[in-house]
């Protein structure tokens with residue numbers, strides 16, 4: 322089945338009782354048993370829920386995986402993966418990780434004796450240098466936030482296999498439409514469903530997919546034991562969002578390319594970060610492992626100051642100033658004062674996050690309206 326058909330049909334059957342074509346929202350906490358232990362496969366809604374089952378099967382199919390598990394948030398999904406580890410185990414993660422994942426690893430799991438190494442995963446030798454007998458997990462995120470760096474998933478899977486470690490890929494920025502890490506050798510794929518998969522900025526959710534039945538068993542045990550499971554209404558909303566994932570992603574890519582090209586030619590813009598440009602250092606890898614380059618773009622202003630960035634952010638009308646990404650509406654963010662505000666300025670700038678760096682999540686509006694909005698806001702930065 323093609324992706325465009327899977328979004329509508331994989332794991333989704335009309336309701337067996339009524340024929341309802343849309344998956345019902347099973348808004349229940351428990352299920353009646355005829356006699357103790359005599360039930361229909363559903364006992365308690367933390368453990369099983371039919372709306373969630375359908376969503377889990379659907380997301381697994383979109384990633385080309387055998388199993389899916391959904392969590393109440395993306396961080397709930399990352400947390401479940403980290404709970405596979407034991408004290409003394411070591412993790413190698415990319416150095417420009419999503420801030421929430423970095424916080425979970427360094428402020429929570431490091432306290433339980435798990436050791437984390439953060440390296441530039443674009444540099445295979447640097448990754449290999451951190452591998453030892455205690456390495457249990459490689460955690461990659463590509464494209465990265467906010468500089469849209471690209472990690473070679475196949476290369477990381479080779480290193481993980483040699484090390485006897487699992488490779489997990491946070492595929493949130495790409496979406497399963499643009500990139501399917503299981504086919505490139507990943508053992509686990511994680512999503513913040515909140516972003517492109519949900520796509521309508523109306524829910525918070527996470528997901529994991531995997532092929533290994535033992536891994537599925539361990540992770541669903543953690544899902545049920547720790548309890549970060551999503552409610553049925555949110556599962557319904559995610560299923561509804563997924564039905565147009567392919568259409569949305571096509572428009573995100575088209576608009577993303579047009580915006581990136583416009584910005585690159587604009588005299589008031591400094592540098593533009595978008596993996597679709599041939600000059601982008603990760604372009605060749607992106608081209609080989611992604612179907613398109615997406616709608617996430619970061620750029621600096623020629624007037625590289627916090628003040629100029631503020632003038633820009635106050636001037637956009639269609640690009641709303643907000644955290645998050647991947648919804649149908651365009652958003653704009655300022656890493657230096659928002660997502661990356663806790664990083665000291667020197668360190669932030671050394672990592673390429675300059676004062677004027679602006680991140681766009683390009684939505685699916687008409688491109689002329691988006692370019693008009695950007696053009697007016699750029700005028701305010703002179």
Ligand SMILES: *Cc1c(COP(=O)(O)O)cnc(C)c1O
Pocket residue numbers: 394395396397419421422462466491493494512513514515516525526527
């Ligand atoms: C948002 C995000 C997360 C966390 O997901 P939540 O749904 O907000 O808990 C993890 N990784 C990436 C890349 C994200 O963008």
